[in-house]
Amino acid sequence: MRDVAIIGIGQTQVDEHWELGLCQLALQALQAAMADAGVEWVDALYVGNMLSGELTGQEHLGALIADFAGLRGIEALRLEAAGASGAAALRMGYLAVGGGWADIALVVGVEKMTDAAPPDAEAALMAGADADHEAAHGLSFAALNALLMRRYMHQFGYQAQDFGGFPINAHANAMNNPCAMFHIPLKLESYARARMIAPPVNLMDSAAIGDGAAAAVLVPTEWAQRFSQPVVRIAASAVGTDSVALHDRRDPLLLEGVALSARRAYEQVGIAPDEIDFFELYDSFSITAAMSLEAAGFCQLGMGARMALDGEITLQGRLPISTMGGLKGRGNPGGATGVYQIVEAVQQLRGQAGPNQVPDARWGMTQSIGGSGGTAITHILERVNS
Amino acid sequence: MSVPNTWRLQQQRYRLMGEVCDRCKTKIFPPRDVCPECEAPAKTQFALSGRGEVYSYSTVYNAPAGFEDATPYTVALVRLEEGPLVTAQLTDVSAEEVEIGMPVEMVTRRLRADGAEGIISYGYKFRPVQFSPAI
Numbered sequence: 016m017r018d019v020a021i022i023g024i025g026q027t028q029v030d031e032h033w034e035l036g037l038c039q040l041a042l043q044a045l046q047a048a049m050a051d052a053g054v055e056w057v058d059a060l061y062v063g064n065m066l067s068g069e070l071t072g073q074e075h076l077g078a079l080i081a082d083f084a085g086l087r088g089i090e091a092l093r094l095e096a097a098g099a100s101g102a103a104a105l106r107m108g109y110l111a112v113g114g115g116w117a118d119i120a121l122v123v124g125v126e127k128m129t130d131a132a133p134p135d136a137e138a139a140l141m142a143g144a145d146a147d148h149e150a151a152h153g154l155s156f157a158a159l160n161a162l163l164m165r166r167y168m169h170q171f172g173y174q175a176q177d178f179g180g181f182p183i184n185a186h187a188n189a190m191n192n193p194c195a196m197f198h199i200p201l202k203l204e205s206y207a208r209a210r211m212i213a214p215p216v217n218l219m220d221s222a223a224i225g226d227g228a229a230a231a232v233l234v235p236t237e238w239a240q241r242f243s244q245p246v247v248r249i250a251a252s253a254v255g256t257d258s259v260a261l262h263d264r265r266d267p268l269l270l271e272g273v274a275l276s277a278r279r280a281y282e283q284v285g286i287a288p289d290e291i292d293f294f295e296l297y298d299s300f301s302i303t304a305a306m307s308l309e310a311a312g313f314c315q316l317g318m319g320a321r322m323a324l325d326g327e328i329t330l331q332g333r334l335p336i337s338t339m340g341g342l343k344g345r346g347n348p349g350g351a352t353g354v355y356q357i358v359e360a361v362q363q364l365r366g367q368a369g370p371n372q373v374p375d376a377r378w379g380m381t382q383s384i385g386g387s388g389g390t391a392i393t394h395i396l397e398r399v400n401s
Numbered sequence: 402m403s404v405p406n407t408w409r410l411q412q413q414r415y416r417l418m419g420e421v422c423d424r425c426k427t428k429i430f431p432p433r434d435v436c437p438e439c440e441a442p443a444k445t446q447f448a449l450s451g452r453g454e455v456y457s458y459s460t461v462y463n464a465p466a467g468f469e470d471a472t473p474y475t476v477a478l479v480r481l482e483e484g485p486l487v488t489a490q491l492t493d494v495s496a497e498e499v500e501i502g503m504p505v506e507m508v509t510r511r512l513r514a515d516g517a518e519g520i521i522s523y524g525y526k527f528r529p530v531q532f533s534p535a536i
Contacts, residue, residue, distance in 0.1 A: 138465035147410060148431050149488050151512060151522070153461060153468040158476050161459030169501050213459045262478055262486035263437065
């Protein structure tokens with residue numbers, strides 16, 4: 016296995032891009048990444064996407080986007096693992112370059128969420144849950160997370176307002192990210208007054224869906240110094256799985272897939288959680304953020320919400336999370352999200368995160384969750400000093 | 402929602418027909434053919450009693466397509482007395498009355514209708530346990 020580095024990144028702003036289709040969105044991000052890397056050709060393209068068939072009637076994105084981007088003929092495939100689709104595409108690129116099957120791999124995550132009416136988007140997202148036993152009973156993703164949040168509050172003694180630190184941190188960090196969907200600071204009073212969408216989950220606990228595309232260029236690390244950008248290597252790439260349906264979990268409050276993927280990633284690098292300098296976690300809901308912190312080993316069970324209350328997750332805290340806005344502040348473009356997380360982690364490790372820079376960051380961890388926890392994909396990136 | 406899918410699920414939707422593991426005796430719902438506890442084949446049918454208690458609950462205000470006309474409606478994870486958790490709607494109760502630990506029982510209700518012409522799918526929901534007067 017060859018060591019793999021990221022030498023180029025690109026992204027579009029997450030937004031309601033009614034003027035752009037899937038291919039145009041993907042093209043903007045992948046051209047930006049190829050320009051950033053200074054490459055004009057790639058050996059393979061891996062597309063992370065969750066819902067193009069459900070929402071736009073278009074599947075077969077590997078060949079489609081390769082052709083659209085002037086790369087007709089190359090190896091091109093689309094990867095799907097619900098909300099972890101983008102991270103799955105990155106893993107595929109990592110395996111292809113690491114295994115010697117490609118020397119330059121292009122990874123793009125793209126999602127077009129806002130062409131559809133909101134109820135249709137809600138229904139499409141539920142294709143990442145259990146169709147016969149969750150979606151068929153009218154559950155939405157907000158409702159699935161509300162079931163978790165209510166039980167978590169009951170079991171560990173929290174109030175709904177205790178979760179406000181997650182969206183407040185995300186919105187504060189998004190202020191300095193030009194590619195974020197929201198540039199609106201959030202105060203605790205506004206959080207507490209936000210409309211309930213599935214109690215105890217309110218509108219501010221839930222990351223808004225948006226359109227977007229993000230891309231990364233991968234090469235063997237031994238070649239990476241030849242390119243212009245500071246080198247960031249992929250130190251770990253690990254997948255963990257759990258039941259797709261919440262009701263099939265041994266304990267719904269344990270994200271066992273997250274725990275497995277994080278533990279495998281730490282083992283690949285040989286480091287402990289306290290060596291991670293920042294964590295781009297999957298804050299699609301405030302409760303997911305709290306539970307991810309626990310499952311990934313940053314605190315004890317039931318203490319994830321406490322980390323936000325104590326300010327440990329801010330840029331100045333013990334473990335900065337969602338440093339460029341996370342899903343809540345940057346927006347959640349479905350299957351593209353996993354690649355956005357990678358782009359943001361690379362910005363941090365290159366020292367290109369502007370006012371949000373985590374000082375001297377060496378180890379950055381990203382993690383995407385598919386569905387309510389059925390798939391978890393963790394990557395650990397490391398800054399390589401030249 | 403397709404006719405074959407609705408037909409295939411009728412035993413579990415109408416009767417809470419699950420499975421029991423022949424090896425470790427774990428009761429399984431929804432049926433999955435492999436025991437989640439001991440990984441042994443588990444194809445012996447077992448009908449769950451339909452009695453349980455609320456493990457967690459919420460109310461859906463922003464419904465997925467197909468359920469808009471029903472909003473707001475209450476959903477729950479119900480811990481059945483035989484062990485499994487099941488995801489379902491609560492019925493015959495207002496959201497304010499629901500609490501964790503509340504005893505509930507299964508009833509058969511309409512889950513959704515596929516437009517004016519399509520099939521109507523029925524299945525389990527749960528309601529508060531009814532007071533049964535002594536005979």
